[in-house]
Amino acid sequence: xxxxxxxxxxxxxxxxxxxxxxxxxxxxxxxxxxxxxxxxxxxxxxxxxxxxxxxxxxxxxxxxxxxxxxxxxxxxxxxxxxxxxxxxxxxxxxxxxxxxxxxxxxxxxxxxxxxxxxxxxxxxxxxxxxxxxxxxxxxxxxxxxxxxxxxxxxxxxxxxxxxxxxxxxxxxxxxxxxxxxxxxxxxxxxxxxxxxxxxxxxxxxxxxxxxxxxxxxxxxxxxxxxxxxxxxxxxxxxxxxxxxxxxxxxxxxxxxxxxxxxxxxxxxxxxxxxxxxxxxxxxxxxxxxxxxxxxxxxxxxxxxxxxxxxxxxxxxxxxxxxxxxxxxxxxxxxxxxxxxxxxxxxxxxx
Numbered sequence: 080x081x082x083x084x085x086x087x088x089x090x091x092x093x094x095x096x097x098x099x100x101x102x103x104x105x106x107x108x109x110x111x112x113x114x115x116x117x118x119x120x121x122x123x124x125x126x127x128x129x130x131x132x133x134x135x136x137x138x139x140x141x142x143x144x145x146x147x148x149x150x151x152x153x154x155x156x157x158x159x160x161x162x163x164x165x166x167x168x169x170x171x172x173x174x175x176x177x178x179x180x181x182x183x184x185x186x187x188x189x190x191x192x193x194x195x196x197x198x199x200x201x202x203x204x205x206x207x208x209x210x211x212x213x214x215x216x217x218x219x220x221x222x223x224x225x226x227x228x229x230x231x232x233x234x235x236x237x238x239x240x241x242x243x244x245x246x247x248x249x250x251x252x253x254x255x256x257x258x259x260x261x262x263x264x265x266x267x268x269x270x271x272x273x274x275x276x277x278x279x280x281x282x283x284x285x286x287x288x289x290x291x292x293x294x295x296x297x298x299x300x301x302x303x304x305x306x307x308x309x310x311x312x313x314x315x316x317x318x319x320x321x322x323x324x325x326x327x328x329x330x331x332x333x334x335x336x337x338x339x340x341x342x343x344x345x346x347x348x349x350x351x352x353x354x355x356x357x358x359x360x361x362x363x364x365x366x367x368x369x370x371x372x373x374x375x376x377x378x379x380x381x382x383x384x385x386x387x388x389x390x391x392x393x394x395x396x397x398x399x400x401x402x403x404x405x406x407x408x409x410x411x412x413x414x415x416x417x418x419x420x421x422x423x424x425x426x427x428x429x
Contacts, residue, residue, distance in 0.1 A: 094200055096126045097179030097259075101169040103133040103409075105187035106142045112187050113146055121196040126150060127178050131169040134158070134409075139187075152176075164412055167268040167277050170252075174262050182262070186253040189214075190301045198298050199256035208261035208290025209282070211250040212297060213373050216304040223311055224304035225380040226387055232370040234318065237326045238282075239294035249279035249321045250292060254300040261290045273412065275405050276320035296372055308391070315395035317405060330392055333362065337389045359385065 098116050102109055109130075116128060128148065132140045132155045140153050154176060160168040174182050181200050185191060202210050213235045216227040231251075241248040265271075265288040274280035282292055305311035319327060340358055343351040362385050370381075404413045 093122055093125045094181050094203075095179045096121070096196055096200055097173075097177035097182045098126060098128045098185055098196070099131070099170065099173040099177060099182050100128070100185045100187050101131045101133055101166060101173065102135060102139050102187035103165070104135045104137045104139060106135070106137040106139045108188050109139050109143045110146060112185065112189065113143060113148065113151070115191050115193075116185065116196075117148065118193055119191075119196045120193050121200075123150065126196065127152065129154065129173050129177055131156060131173045133165050133169045159410060162272050163268055164273065164277070165410060167271075167274065170277075171268040174257065174259060174267060177259055180259055182257045182259050184252050184255040184257065186300070186302060188303050189253050191254075192298045192300070195254075195298050195300065198295065199254075202293055202295060203256055203258060204291070204293065206289075206291050207293050208258050208265075208285035208288065209250055210256040210293045210295060212254040212295045213299045214251050214253045215299045215301050217301050218304040218306075220304075220306075222380065223306075223308075226384065226391075227304050227311070227314070229366070229370060229381060229384045230315070230318075230388070232373050233366060234322065234326065235294070236369045236373075237322075237329065241323060241325060242292060242294060246323065246325065248286075248292075248323055248326075249276065249282040251300075252278050252281075253302055254298075258290070261285060261288065264288055265290070275317075275412065276322075278321040279323065297374070299373065312391060312394045312398060315391055316398045319395060319399060320405070330388075331396065333385065334389050334392045334396070337385060338393070341389075 100109075100112065105112075113128065116126075117123065119126070128151045130140065130143050130151065130153045132153060134156060140155065143151065144153060154172060156165060156169050156172060159165050163171065170184065181203055183196060183199055199210050199212065214231050216224045216231065218224050235251060238248045238250070265284045268274070268277065268281070271277075271280045271284050285292055305314055319330075322330075336358060340351065340355040344355045363382060366384055367381055404411050406412070
């Protein structure tokens with residue numbers, strides 16, 4: 080069954096929704112993504128599903144259409160667009176073509192909970208440009224999934240903390256509802272231009288346009304975790320691009336202080352060992368307190384988060400320092416350029 084009966088009677092008072100999925104070669108995952116959307120606790124006659132096929136050559140669109148969903152529309156992005164990444168272009172095309180007043184972004188590789196549409200749309204206020212929620216990770220290796228979940232929740236909590244202090248901050252595009260009129264008012268990604276951190280760029284543009292962003296504690300969307308350490312470093316580097324200077328400073332301070340204290344404890348021992356233990360304990364309390372509100376108190380890997388971050392974080396920041404390019408959907412982009420380079424690369428999801 081693709082559809083579960085809604086627990087709430089259909090109502091014309093419910094806002095018209097467009098669920099926007101952008102996909103590049105996601106034939107293996109698109110059907111389960113659509114099944115999760117069709118199982119929502121929301122009147123599906125008020126929901127349009129819009130799939131923007133980003134140059135897929137594996138039959139992604141055909142697999143989606145095979146389900147025979149009456150509320151599914153499929154568009155295709157055939158080639159890269161100047162001044163935007165193909166992901167930005169696909170999202171921009173989708174929002175502009177959407178029929179709903181609220182557009183929810185969904186990742187083709189993600190899994191949304193059954194209350195996802197109702198919760199995000201229901202919290203959209205009159206002056207809200209966007210409503211966003213946390214993203215967690217699943218899959219194997221489980222340790223990498225747990226690390227990514229803790230890291231993602233900590234970053235999301237810092238986003239929310241920064242925004243409450245009137246600092247422009249990013250959103251999580253894998254769990255996001257956008258006021259379509261607000262998006263059009265700020266000019267969308269077409270006006271924002273090429274962005275290595277589209278999540279941050281969209282959040283900042285909404286803030287500059289005097290539209291607010293609402294950060295929810297739930298529902299959380301589940302994504303696939305990195306399969307290797309190299310993949311994890313690539314994703315962490317991409318996420319670092321989507322963080323403000325203040326949030327990156329916090330993480331760099333954590334990493335540098337850990338390395339300095341470890342080296343001092345190994346070299347000089349004595350009081351430095353005590354300082355290292357104290358620093359670790361304080362960090363553990365802060366991390367646990369930051370993510371507990373999202374229901375992550377059962378994550379037994381919290382005690383390993385900072386030691387792993389010290390390696391993965393240092394590796395990802397060094398990667399950013401030595402390489403200004405990034406990849407998406409088989410295309411490599413460089414910050415100094417307004418168009419994709421000719422050097423193909425594999426896409427990095429996350």
